[in-house]
Amino acid sequence: MPPGLDHRAGAARPMTVHGYVQQGDLAGLQKKLVENPSLLNLKNEIMVQTPLHLAAGHNNTAIAMLLLSWNGSEKVEMEAKNMYGETPLHMAAKNGSTQVAELLIQHGAMIEARANNGMTPLHLAVWHALQDDNPSTVIALLNHNADCAAIDEDGLTPLQLVAKGPKGAKVEKLEKVLRWHVDEQRRQKALAACQETAGKMAEFELAMASIIGMDEIKGQLRRWAKGMFMDERRRALGLTIAPRRAPHMAFLGSPGTGKTMVARLLGKLLHMVGFLPTDKVTEVQRTDLVGEFVGHTGPKTRRKLEDAAGGVLFVDEAYRLVPNQKSDDKDYGLEALEEIMAVMDAGKIVVIFAGYEEPMKRVIASNEGFCRRVTKFFHFKDFSTDELAQILRLKVAEGSGALCGFKLHPACTMEAVAALIKSETTEAQRKEMNGGLVEPMLVNARECLDQRLGFDCVDPDELLTITMEDLRAGLRLISRQ
Template identity: 65%
Template sequence: MKLNWKPRICMVKLLCTWLRRMGAMILLGCFLLMNGMTPLHLAVWYSLLYEDCSTVKTLLESNADCSAEDNEGITPINHLSKGSANKKLRELLYSHLEEQRKRKAIEACSETKAKMDELENELSNIVGLNDLKTQLRKWAKGMLLDERRRALGLKVGTRRPPHMAFLGNPGTGKTMVARILGRLLHMVGILPTDKVTEVQRTDLVGEFVGHTGPKTRKKIKDAEGGILFVDEAYRLIPMQKADDKDYGLEALEEIMSVMDSGKIVVIFAGYSEPMKRVIASNEGFCRRVTKFFQFNDFTSDELATILHIKMNNQTEDSILYGFKLHSFCSVEAISRLIQRETTEKQRQGMNGGIIDPMLVNARENLDLRLNFDCIDTEELRTITLEDLEAGIQLLTQ
């Protein structure tokens, strides 16, 4: 029997052609993936060549990202030509892109609500400072709305938080607010980290020529991505120069030189009146520092509120962890106690600095009045108004 080899030869040729084509496809696919392309990029490219949308459809049903960019910033949709030959593919991609944008917007909305709730929880621990709280809400809400705008495919510019000055007496919460601010600005995406680098004059100013610049630049480097908090900033500019070897102004100028870089947020803090020297010492200060917040002295009611907040937010490493206030220790009762046992001058001199030592003294008074044979668990851990009174009297003597 004579075999007909012609069909077999044709099949072999077709098989070789197919293998060559597939080999080329595989090599090209590897090259494209190395260029940062996703499987959807490659599927769109294949569909344009062979008018087969099945792979694209399968990937989209598995929620492949239509807006993913390769190393050159090209999305799968960017591969489409403007001709009508790709109408089916175009409709398919744009339809899924719109669905994905809506889904991302819904997810962003849920995340936004959670972050705003977290913001409000943090702000609830700040007593007073309503102007600052309003500003924080503006920044946070703006950033979170930008997240939603981007999720919907809108192009929006990057926000940059302003540099600030916190003005007020000691104990008014400037350092505490700076730490909270660091966490909040990081939470809403304004800052890449939540670190707050706290410095004073001694951390920045050297004792001899050529020492201050490197010392200050090191602290600036440490603070990159977060907040540089310059406490008692007025000490950089002495009221009267004892000699010509004071390098505080050099440290200030080093800080001012990086404030336009966007790498850090700087907060200058100090008494209101002496801070005027810092403002006047550099003509670019008010151009760079655009937000000034006044930290007023706390009233007796506010100090009592701070005491309650502290008792309700004790951590395990606190000396007061596990203790609680007696039911008679209301905000009103503690406010009357503080008003009675302290002078206005003492309150202005210490402000919130009264609270921690007052509570420590109160706990020691509780220990003093209890007997060793006491087995009442409530009595063992309850601080009374009598204890608080003894605590503040010891503090103000």
């Protein structure tokens, strides 16, 4: 037959690019592509296959190399799919074309590509090995770490395909190879998960270090974090475990005791371990949830719940949702609480109710499902003067907010600052403000520093140093306010 003509259908017609590939005519294919580069990724009519599909199916490495290294304006489509959703690597796998499979992987072919039936190249390589007793393509894919745990639309892994196939010594050898790689991949995933978990735990501990006091709460948070990180490792090993219930909580304590800060930390933790899709913490109070008229509260609360979906809803001063005394009129706060309770079992949100310990008992008693849904109760104690001094020094050391660039005088030791706070504030004042005392104290101290210095001061160190005198003046301003 003259070159470039196809006589298989009777009358001679020009050879197509697919015809050149099927005949293994490298020179003819190259000439055809030079004449018309747009044919590089042309799909045939019935099987919807590109020339690279055919080269892979026929294990023609020379033609595959020509297509993969084509330097024209067109570039070969590595992930083109035929009528079955198969890529060229799928074609190489199911035809035992080991050399082309290696070539395709070296050029970046997706080793975990999925056909319409969910099969990966490894699935098809196993299928071919069972028919042909030749596991070379399977081994080639495994050497490139093809996923042995991949599941097709029938729920079968490559190893399970072998179990459903014929029996014999060669099949047993194939099964042994796959089992070894399954165990090795599981071990590698567990090792990677262990390292990742250790990194996450270190990150969590770093965040915990910024929390002053709260030893009992931090101990509970550590136990909780450890459990969730251990669940991550179990899942990495392919173990099936029961999911954890949404950890709805109640934070009981005075304002300024760190409830909001801990809620934000929990949001990051729950996102870090994959329990929540985001680390978003949506902070709301009664006014954000309760409407003024009949029919307003439900939609208003649902909008807030939608905003908080995937993260944490932090309901501050939650006791304000429940009236202090019984009344003949329905309080809309109870309606808001019922709306929140209705979504707590769905697992799409974690709710934290916060407020003074004694008034919060009204919330707990107001709804019979509260204690069933809220399983963790954290008690936030008032800060001691020593802890307030630690918070102050930490804020200055962090150099954030109004204190950015400033420092404390060496005389401002933790003991001296604690004694100052004790002498310049009342116990009732400390209980009312707690950690909320520190920020205004420092802001006032900076203002006092400004008033104390003269315009003739040129010492950079003196311009940026807050003294005990400034802290004392800052505290007295709070008392007067």
